[in-house]
Amino acid sequence: MTIAFSDGATFEYPFSLLRSACPCAQCRGGHENMKPEPDDDVFSIPLMDARATRLEDVKAIGNYAISIIWGDGHTHGIYNWHYLHVLGEKQKEADSR
Numbered sequence: 349m350t351i352a353f354s355d356g357a358t359f360e361y362p363f364s365l366l367r368s369a370c371p372c373a374q375c376r377g378g379h380e381n382m383k384p385e386p387d388d389d390v391f392s393i394p395l396m397d398a399r400a401t402r403l404e405d406v407k408a409i410g411n412y413a414i415s416i417i418w419g420d421g422h423t424h425g426i427y428n429w430h431y432l433h434v435l436g437e438k439q440k441e442a443d444s445r
């Protein structure tokens with residue numbers, strides 16, 4: 349999935365990364381672990397279930413976020429633009445290492 353931001357940055361996200369970085373409480377291991385920015389470990393979480401990383405649908409939530417519906421029925425993640433922007437930046441960093 350490619351997202352172009354209003355500041356001119358464009359990032360391309362593999363579906364597996366988006367799923368690993370799912371910001372919902374369930375995926376982060378509790379509400380206390382929910383953060384406004386993605387953890388570095390989202391780049392190293394292996395995902396075995398192919399259905400879990402199949403993107404079924406994307407819905408806009410107002411003008412501040414998107415919600416992703418995954419192939420295994422997981423729909424809890426609300427990815428706001430800030431979260432996605434930081435995720436894209438971190439991914440570029442990780443790629444250039």
Ligand SMILES: [Zn+2]
Binds near residue numbers: 374
């Ligand atoms: Zn989740």
